[in-house]
Amino acid sequence: MKYSNSKTWNTNLYLLNLALLITHEIDSAFWKEWNLFGLPGGIQEFLVVNFLLMLVALVGFRNMVSEKRSGYYFALILAGLGIFAFGIHSYFVLQGHQEFTLLVSVVLLITIFFLSLIQGVLAVKALRKNL
Numbered sequence: 001m002k003y004s005n006s007k008t009w010n011t012n013l014y015l016l017n018l019a020l021l022i023t024h025e026i027d028s029a030f031w032k033e034w035n036l037f038g039l040p041g042g043i044q045e046f047l048v049v050n051f052l053l054m055l056v057a058l059v060g061f062r063n064m065v066s067e068k069r070s071g072y073y074f075a076l077i078l079a080g081l082g083i084f085a086f087g088i089h090s091y092f093v094l095q096g097h098q099e100f101t102l103l104v105s106v107v108l109l110i111t112i113f114f115l116s117l118i119q120g121v122l123a124v125k126a127l128r129k130n131l
Helices: 005-030 042-065 070-094 103-129
Strands: none
Touching (some): 005 070, 005 103, 070 103
């Protein structure tokens, strides 16, 4: 199946942003993010929730590769999650929390933010083009 440049770009951007978000979730386990959010269940609940999130994200990637319209909706969800991750962690840092303040954690969140903005814009454009 041959992709147009736009579809290839969207699919590759989805994959890159997903890989960054997965890396962020690994970083989240290091920082014990469930404590930051005051969530019960500790690492066990964190792992179950992340498994479910990754499963949904991978279905979205499959839909992007299969050139399904729903892939772009998944791309919007992924972009929204990336923007949310940046925003909520920025808020916590501004409140004085020390989690996610290492250089790689910060660079990761900033990169996710900008890639998510681009991914969201491109997904909206792709959806509008097909309407």
